[in-house]
Structures are given as C-alpha cells and as structure tokens.
Amino acid sequence: MRSRKHPSRARRARPLLLSALALAVTAPLLPGGAGGASAAPRPDYAIRVDTAATGPDISDSMYGLFLEDINFAADGGLYAELVRNRSFEFGPADHASYTPMTAWSEASRGGATGTAAVVNDGERLNETNRQYLRLSLAGDGAGAGAGFGVRNAGFFTGMEITEGDAYDFSVWARTDRPAGTELRVSLGTEDGTPLAADAAVSVADDTWTKYTGTLTATASAADGSLTVTAGGAGTVRLDMVSLFPQDTFLGRENGLRRDLAEHIAALEPGFLRFPGGCLVNTGTHEGYQAPDWPRERSYQWKETVGPVEERAVNHNFWGYNQSYGLGYYEYFQFAEDIGAMPLPVVPALVTGCGENRATDDPALLARHVQDTLDLIEFANGPATSEWGAVRARMGHPEPFGMTHLAVGNEENLPDAFMERFAEFREAIEDAHPGITVISNSGPSASGPTFDRAWELNRQAGVDMVDEHYYQSPAWFLANNERYDSYDREGPDVFLGEYASRDNRFANALAEAAFMTGLERNADVVRLASYAPLLAHSQGTQWRPDLIWFDNDASWGSASYEVQKLFATNTGDEVVPSRATASPGREAPITGAVGLGTWATSAAYDDVAVTAADGRTLLADDFSAGTGQWSPTTGAGTWGVENGALVQSDLTSTENMLVAGDPAWSDYDLELTATKRAGSEGFLIGFGVRDTGTYYWWNLGGWNNTRSAVEQATGGARAEVVGDGTTIETGRAYDIRVEVRGRTATLFLDGREWGSFTEPATEPFRQVVTRDEATGDLIVKVVNAQDAEAVTSVDLGRRARVGRTAHVTTLHGDPDAVNTETERPIAPRESVFRHAGNRFTYTFPPHSVTFLRLSTR
Structure with missing residues (x-):
C-alpha cells in the first residue's frame, strides 16, 4: 500500500476477502492460478491435509508490531510535529554535526535586525527543558510587520504543507517590554513564496506563557518552513516552538501522522511492542537529575509522560535526538486506537547493543524496579492512584489494561541479566500477579549467549522468552522447522524482532516461508513481530524495514504485503498438513x-x-x-x-x-x-x-x-x-x-x-489454518523458486468444501522492490472454481498464495 498524508489521497486497503461476484467480475486470472486446462499437468508437489484433526490454537495476538525510534520513525515520522529541534536542545551528544540551532536560521522582516542566541540559564522554561532561544531586538526596520526572529526548516527537505489544511502553532514565550511584543508567524517556501496568511500572537509579559494560533495553507509545497519574528525592541524569549497538522490520526492532539498510522492500523496488529530495542538497554540508567545532566540515558518511561514541555529530551542511540513528544502515554493510546495489546519494554540495567555492562548499584536497581511497578499502575491503576491520576490528567481516566511487559532487550550477559530480571519478576508478580513478565535470549538466533540464556530461562520457569534475529533469505528458507523441536512444556516464544536482510520480494518470500513454520508451531510461538517497522527514506540507520516514507508519502515494502496477508488471514487453529519436499534440496556445499x-x-x-x-x-x-x-x-x-x-x-x-x-x-x-x-x-x-x-x-x-x-x-x-x-x-x-x-x-x-x-533450503512451504468465524480452511503456500509448482491438494474424504475458492496472491520478480511510485508487489485477488476434496492447483513461481475454502 502507498498513500499520501491527506484525505483525498489516503485510503484504507480494501478487505482481502471480497464477495464471489466482485471477484469474478473484477479479478484477473493469475498465471496457473485459475485452473481449467483441459489436460492437467502432472503434479510436482502434493499437500495432504487432515481436516478431521486439530492442531494448535493460534493466539489472537499472534502477529503484532514493534515500534522503535530508529530511522526517524518517531520525530520526523510517526510523531506529527513539523518543527525540528523545537526546544533548542540539539547538540553534539546527539550527533557530531548538531548544535542548538540545528534546523534554525535567523530571519528578518522589513530590514529589522537583532541577535538570536540559545541560552541555558536560570530563566529557562523549567528544569527539564534546559535551553531556550533569546531574541535581542534592535527595534529598527520599517513597515507593517517588521521584526527579527528565526526560521525553522523542518525535517530533511522541509515541511510538507498542503493547500486547505489547517496547522496549529504554539510557542512558550515571554518579553521584557511592558507594553508587550507582537510575534508574526508565517509559512513559506525556501524561496519566500507565502503558503498561508500570517498569524499574529501578542506576548503579554515577562512570565513564561503558552501562546497559540492557527494557519490555514493557501498553497501546497514540499519545502515549507515556519518563520517567527518579533517586532520592536527589547528581549523576547521563545521555547517549544511547534507546528502541528490538525489532520492527525483520529484527530488527536499531540498526535500521529495519519497516513503512517493508517498503514500500521491496516496490519490489524495483535500487539504493539515499544519503545525498543536498543533505545531501552543502552546508555546510562541514571534518570534526568539536573539541567545539565548528560542525555545519553536509557529510555525511561517517566521522562516521557506529562505535559510535552516538561519531558526531558534525550540522545537517541541511533544517532539523532528524540524529543519524547511521542511518549508512553501516546504509545498506550495508539495501541488502544488500533486494537493492539500494549507490550512495553523496560531496561533490566544490563546494557546491550555493543555496550555490555551490568549495573552494580543496588539502589539504582531498586529504583528501576519501583519505576516498573509505577508503570503498571500508570497503565492499569485507578484514576485515584498516584500514577493512574497522571494518566487521567493526560486524558485517559480508564485503565489501558496492560497484560504483558518485557524486561530487557538483547543483553549479551545472560547470567548478569537473569540475576536482575529475577528481581523485576518477583516484584511484579507479587504486586501484579496478572502480568506476564517476558525475558529474552540475546541478540542472535544461536550461539553461546543464546544457549545460556535459554538454559537460565528454563531453569527459572519464565513464561515467555523474546527471541531476535536478522538473517539471510537462505537461513529463513532452511529454518522452517526451527520450532518443531522446542519443548512444549517450556517457556513460550515471543519472536520480537526478525527480518531477512533486504527489502526485495525474495526477502519477503523467505519470511513468508518461515512464517508458515511459526503458525505450525503456534503452541510455542505465541507472538511475532517483524522489525524495524518504519524508515524515513532520507534518514535510515537500518535496512530492511516494513514501511517506508518521506515527508509527503508512505508505502509498504514487499515484506509489508506479506505481513499484512498473514496478519489479516491468520485463522484460529492449525489444521495438520504435510507437503512433499523439493528435489535437489540436499545439494552439497560447493565453492x-x-x-x-x-x-x-x-x-x-x-x-x-x-x-x-x-x-x-x-x-x-x-x-x-x-x-x-x-x-x-x-x-x-x-x-x-x-x-x-x-x-x-x-x-x-x-x-x-x-x-x-x-x-x-x-x-x-x-x-x-x-x-x-x-x-x-x-x-x-x-x-x-x-x-x-x-x-x-x-x-x-x-x-x-x-x-x-x-x-x-x-x-x-x-x-x-x-x-x-x-x-x-x-x-x-x-x-x-x-x-x-x-x-x-x-x-x-x-x-x-x-x-x-547446512540445513536443506526448502523453497516450497505450506500451512493450513481454520477460521472459526467463517468455517473457512485457509491453505497458505509459498513457492520461492523460479519454476511454477503444480500441486495436488488432498483434504481427505471427510472434508466438505465448496467448489469455489477465494484466492489472494503475491507474485512477482524476486528482485522487485516497492517504492513511492512503483508497487510491483501487491495482492491480487481471483477465484478458483475447481476446488473440492481433491484438486490440483498451479502456484506461480516466486509467489505467496492464500486459498480460502468454504466448509459451509
């Protein structure tokens, strides 16, 4: 799916399951997909389905999302704020090239002059917002609206402004002029073309006050900027300069960019894991303590709630600044809005992602354990509790109903991690016995760290273990049976991060083949989420990614199409089935x-x-x-x-x-x-x-x-x-x-x-599930090879299915990549009219095919 940010150009995807009439009228026939040839070719494969048997139940939350602020996923991405560095807090701690004036430049109207300086002193807005902009005005210039100030260029190529859309401006300001100071607020392009009628804001006195206004765009541009100038003489102080589109997801204030949020919602996720990732388990675990406290802290939830002007910014592990405008409250709210189970991750005080150290401060550990208990109260406590009251003041008096929480992420020191995890787990289970506390197994799919972590998790009897791995397509094609041998009495698996290392359709095919194994082992793998979720095309630290975007548009990768197909057609239980193997899969290592x-x-x-x-x-x-x-x-x-x-x-x-x-x-x-x-x-x-x-x-x-x-x-x-x-x-x-x-x-x-x-690479994979609501059998087949796969499907004598199957297929060149302007990998819908207890179906080369067979 590709969409623009605005209503006339952004549509939610049509349901994959259309009526038989609509399919028959509108859907093209796929290569080999509709059957009907007078002489059926000899099958290459056979699928046998035992429709009388029942396999594992599939969790209602099986497929979910992992949202981390990487690739400018939050600031400059999902978080809809258009002003970059709105509180003048950028610096070399974030990135070597950053200064407090990053994205800002001086601006003048009518020849007015002055100086603009970022200041850190006792006049600051509050103790967690350390710096502000001081404008020293010369009082010169001529003409109406003359003034001196600053211009913000937004993220990357500029602010995306759309004609007819309304944008809310706000600023915290003060002036030393007894008569007050007028601010002139405008939108324009890089060459000075106006994009909206100017707005005037009157700053009354020398106390920090929030001022607001609205600008309605009279033209569209991709290189927009916001200019704020002050007239007259004296000193004006500015902080938290903000420009927010009113057209956010569900119209929420301090909300989310609508097209990105709609792409995410279209995946119908069962859960939302946040906020990291390496954001969680890197940096110092000390909290924000003073105006000059170092910002390389791990992500700590209490710093991200409450009024946005009181949230302490932080260095982002991925090499930029994070404003925390998108904080824990917004994550919980978004999860609720899209019907997903919230699944936060808190630091275990053992760093990972290359840092590899464990805290030896008992008081610090105790503080983080208490912070985690407070988080559960923030999510689930009544509005009369201390942290439930914070949630209520932010606009959500009812609890969010959190049931799962993860402690730690990809720690490379399994023994040190487990010692600290045990303290978190004991405290949480004592105070909140209904919460599932999730452990993890390190950053890899195998190896000494992985083995030791799983050994400790089994010994401790944890409920669920979070596995992470990023692998080659061949690895995913060869490891479909990975979970077949997992202990059914041991901890459940949460596959919190996985992806094949590229964004071509070949990668998506390998992931799809692997996902058939996840579903077949749904009694062990209870939750799974591809990662990363979002990537700005001009600010990417990691590839592959599920959803790509720039300031104007967003589009789903080939992997997005696979994830959406599986997530919206999961089924409720596995139906036992087996398929014949591909020839040549036992080829030797050569080279x-x-x-x-x-x-x-x-x-x-x-x-x-x-x-x-x-x-x-x-x-x-x-x-x-x-x-x-x-x-x-x-x-x-x-x-x-x-x-x-x-x-x-x-x-x-x-x-x-x-x-x-x-x-x-x-x-x-x-x-x-x-x-x-x-x-x-x-x-x-x-x-x-x-x-x-x-x-x-x-x-x-x-x-x-x-x-x-x-x-x-x-x-x-x-x-x-x-x-x-x-x-x-x-x-x-x-x-x-x-x-x-x-x-x-x-x-x-x-x-x-x-x-x-070397495990045998198998390009032909399948799984069958049953949808209890419709009674449909869903036959899911991945053919990740150059040749079509003529396949006999046998549902057994006792199966009672109709002759018509609804078909959804992803099919294309294995090197195809979805882009802003091209979507070569997209679902195609058709009808197969030769189904029944036994039938032959030709699966196209390089394809993912879902056949829905009605049993009613």
Whole structure:
C-alpha cells in the first residue's frame, strides 16, 4: 500500500476477502492460478491435509508490531510535529554535526535586525527543558510587520504543507517590554513564496506563557518552513516552538501522522511492542537529575509522560535526538486506537547493543524496579492512584489494561541479566500477579549467549522468552522447522524482532516461508513481530524495514504485503498438513576458497586445497606472487612479504581474496595464518560461489571477542556456529577446513573447533489454518523458486468444501522492490472454481498464495 498524508489521497486497503461476484467480475486470472486446462499437468508437489484433526490454537495476538525510534520513525515520522529541534536542545551528544540551532536560521522582516542566541540559564522554561532561544531586538526596520526572529526548516527537505489544511502553532514565550511584543508567524517556501496568511500572537509579559494560533495553507509545497519574528525592541524569549497538522490520526492532539498510522492500523496488529530495542538497554540508567545532566540515558518511561514541555529530551542511540513528544502515554493510546495489546519494554540495567555492562548499584536497581511497578499502575491503576491520576490528567481516566511487559532487550550477559530480571519478576508478580513478565535470549538466533540464556530461562520457569534475529533469505528458507523441536512444556516464544536482510520480494518470500513454520508451531510461538517497522527514506540507520516514507508519502515494502496477508488471514487453529519436499534440496556445499581480514593486518602462507580423493586442487606458497588470487569483497592492500601473502591496511574491512573453482566440493583447505596487527583476526573463506554467496570462518571477530562461521547469501550474513575463541598477535595458527557434502568441520591447531551441517533450503512451504468465524480452511503456500509448482491438494474424504475458492496472491520478480511510485508487489485477488476434496492447483513461481475454502 502507498498513500499520501491527506484525505483525498489516503485510503484504507480494501478487505482481502471480497464477495464471489466482485471477484469474478473484477479479478484477473493469475498465471496457473485459475485452473481449467483441459489436460492437467502432472503434479510436482502434493499437500495432504487432515481436516478431521486439530492442531494448535493460534493466539489472537499472534502477529503484532514493534515500534522503535530508529530511522526517524518517531520525530520526523510517526510523531506529527513539523518543527525540528523545537526546544533548542540539539547538540553534539546527539550527533557530531548538531548544535542548538540545528534546523534554525535567523530571519528578518522589513530590514529589522537583532541577535538570536540559545541560552541555558536560570530563566529557562523549567528544569527539564534546559535551553531556550533569546531574541535581542534592535527595534529598527520599517513597515507593517517588521521584526527579527528565526526560521525553522523542518525535517530533511522541509515541511510538507498542503493547500486547505489547517496547522496549529504554539510557542512558550515571554518579553521584557511592558507594553508587550507582537510575534508574526508565517509559512513559506525556501524561496519566500507565502503558503498561508500570517498569524499574529501578542506576548503579554515577562512570565513564561503558552501562546497559540492557527494557519490555514493557501498553497501546497514540499519545502515549507515556519518563520517567527518579533517586532520592536527589547528581549523576547521563545521555547517549544511547534507546528502541528490538525489532520492527525483520529484527530488527536499531540498526535500521529495519519497516513503512517493508517498503514500500521491496516496490519490489524495483535500487539504493539515499544519503545525498543536498543533505545531501552543502552546508555546510562541514571534518570534526568539536573539541567545539565548528560542525555545519553536509557529510555525511561517517566521522562516521557506529562505535559510535552516538561519531558526531558534525550540522545537517541541511533544517532539523532528524540524529543519524547511521542511518549508512553501516546504509545498506550495508539495501541488502544488500533486494537493492539500494549507490550512495553523496560531496561533490566544490563546494557546491550555493543555496550555490555551490568549495573552494580543496588539502589539504582531498586529504583528501576519501583519505576516498573509505577508503570503498571500508570497503565492499569485507578484514576485515584498516584500514577493512574497522571494518566487521567493526560486524558485517559480508564485503565489501558496492560497484560504483558518485557524486561530487557538483547543483553549479551545472560547470567548478569537473569540475576536482575529475577528481581523485576518477583516484584511484579507479587504486586501484579496478572502480568506476564517476558525475558529474552540475546541478540542472535544461536550461539553461546543464546544457549545460556535459554538454559537460565528454563531453569527459572519464565513464561515467555523474546527471541531476535536478522538473517539471510537462505537461513529463513532452511529454518522452517526451527520450532518443531522446542519443548512444549517450556517457556513460550515471543519472536520480537526478525527480518531477512533486504527489502526485495525474495526477502519477503523467505519470511513468508518461515512464517508458515511459526503458525505450525503456534503452541510455542505465541507472538511475532517483524522489525524495524518504519524508515524515513532520507534518514535510515537500518535496512530492511516494513514501511517506508518521506515527508509527503508512505508505502509498504514487499515484506509489508506479506505481513499484512498473514496478519489479516491468520485463522484460529492449525489444521495438520504435510507437503512433499523439493528435489535437489540436499545439494552439497560447493565453492572456491578465500583469505580475508577485517580492520586487521594478517599474513597467510602454505595454502593447500586437496580433494577428498587425494587430488591437489590448489597449492600456493606465494613464491610466484598472487596470480592465483583475485579480490571479491572490499579492497585491502595485498602483497607478498617474506614469502607470505599479507594484507597490511588496518582500516580495510570485509576484504577477501579468492582462488579456485566455484564448483569445488568435498575438499580440505589447509593454511597457516598469523595476525600482525589490528583489532580482529582472520577471515577464512570456503564455499565461495560469488561476491555475495560464501562461508567464512571469522576467527577473532567482533573486536577479537569471539569466533564464528558466517554464511553469506545475497550479501547478507548469518551466524552458523560460534564460540569465544580469540586470536593472539604474532602467533602462527594452523587452520584446516574439511568440506564433505553439506557438512563442514573446522580445525584450529590440529584440534576440532566445531562443525555444522547446512540445513536443506526448502523453497516450497505450506500451512493450513481454520477460521472459526467463517468455517473457512485457509491453505497458505509459498513457492520461492523460479519454476511454477503444480500441486495436488488432498483434504481427505471427510472434508466438505465448496467448489469455489477465494484466492489472494503475491507474485512477482524476486528482485522487485516497492517504492513511492512503483508497487510491483501487491495482492491480487481471483477465484478458483475447481476446488473440492481433491484438486490440483498451479502456484506461480516466486509467489505467496492464500486459498480460502468454504466448509459451509
């Protein structure tokens, strides 16, 4: 879905389930989707469904959303404020280029002059709003409206202003002129073209007072700006300069950008997880204590509620400033507005996201535990309670009805985390026994941290564990059965963050294939949310993302279309089914070999590749130079020194030289490696098929804190197996990699370091669910391969289904990407008229297909 920000151009998506008549009249037939050929081809696949059996119930909240302020998702995005740096609090703590005047410039009318300075002194608006703008006016200039002041350029390319729309202006101001000072407020383009009639605001005296006005746009522009000037002489102080569109989601004050909120609401989410993410578990856990207190704090909910002018701004982990205009109250309100269960995340006082430290201050820990209890009271307490009263004063006297709360996010120190988590959990369960307290398993899908975290979670008997992973499409296609073996009596799984590492349709297909496994294991996986949710196209720190936007428009990625299809057609219970496997899924690991480094200088020598039958495939002692090797990734400075191949550039990352044949299989790679200098160790490539498809053994990676084998597919890497091995400088290591079929075994100095077997990548996946309200069977099939899949579907003799099936299909080029102007991946609806207990259906190549079969 793509939409503009305004009513005439933004429509909610039509329901996927249209009437049979409408489908028959309007829907085109998909390639192979409508059947009807006189001679049916022989099936490639068979799906058998046991309609008499019942599988797991699917949680009403199965598919939800994770909203974190990354990629300018909040300020400059979902939060509808158009003024950037409205309280003059920006600074180098947010970003090296920021100053208190970021997005602001001086402005003059009628030749008036003066000075504009951001001040931090005893005249501030309040103790949490540290800085304000002081205008010192010369009192010169000529003509009506003459004055001196400032202009705000908004976010990125300017404010999006639409003709006919109304915008609410507000400012906190004071003046030292006894007779008062008039402010002139205007909207215009970068070249000075007016966009609205000016508004006049009279500042009465020298006490901080909020002044408001409304501007109605007389023209449209994408490069709008807000100008505020003061006439006369004297000193005028300004703070919290704001311009808000009245056309917010559901018309709420301090509200949300409507088109983005509607895209989110169209997903019909079962829950909303907020506010992070790395925002939660990074930075100091100290709260805002004084006007000059450092802003690199973890996200703490009490700083984000109450009047917006009293909310302390903070450095954003993702490299910009966060105003907290979109705070906990607004998150709870939004969850309620879209019918989603609120699921907040609070810090456990163990940092993650590369920081990796745990607090040792009992008083600080006790304060955060109490803050969490206060949060539950804010959400659920009566309006007569201390924090319930705060909620009521903000406009919501009734409780929000929160039932789930997560403590911590992606901590890399599982033992330290669990010690602190236990204190939170005990306090919450004692005071609020109805709250489900969610733990987590670290930042990866596997590895020592993941294994230890799950061990501790099982020992503690936690209710639910939050898993996070970002992987390659191949990983998702190969790990459909991930949850088949999970303990049915153990903790439930909350898959709080996952995505395939790109936004092409191929990535969405891999995610869809994986989601069939989530549904099949709905008795274990109770909640799941793709991440990140939002990304501004001009301010992106992370890719992939579900919904993209700029200042004017928003559009759903291919993954958005997949998530929406699954979320709006989930069903209530799984119906047991099975499908035949694809041919060729057991192909061996094949590829050349590689040598590389990451921010490290290393020397390699005596490289030998020997086939399993004893033939020598490659032997190089570099006495003849580097002629057998060619670069595939990165640059680096490679040469032969003292008879060894050396990479000498300590700043070069992700570089690798490759030798051999991409068709090699069943071989041994042997070499000697020595780290000369730098922050990491060695990159030993094998199974190298092209620049984006390979394995490498990353020895001494992640600043020489651990080692792992990573698999790259399409340029995206996923960890396969790892441990805590580090690499010493100046020491020669004997390295050996044995590749046999789909298994690789790795040896370091003659001792087995580890091994793995590549899981079979399966491009054809399915799951069947039942919708209790309609009685429909929903057959969901993903065909993530180049060829169509002719498939026989057998529902069994006892199934009673109609001859007509309603079909929704996502189908397209695997490299297709949805953009602001192009939507190649969008649902197509059709009718299949040859259904029944047994039928054959042709699933198009690179497609996701939902067949709704009526049993009534």
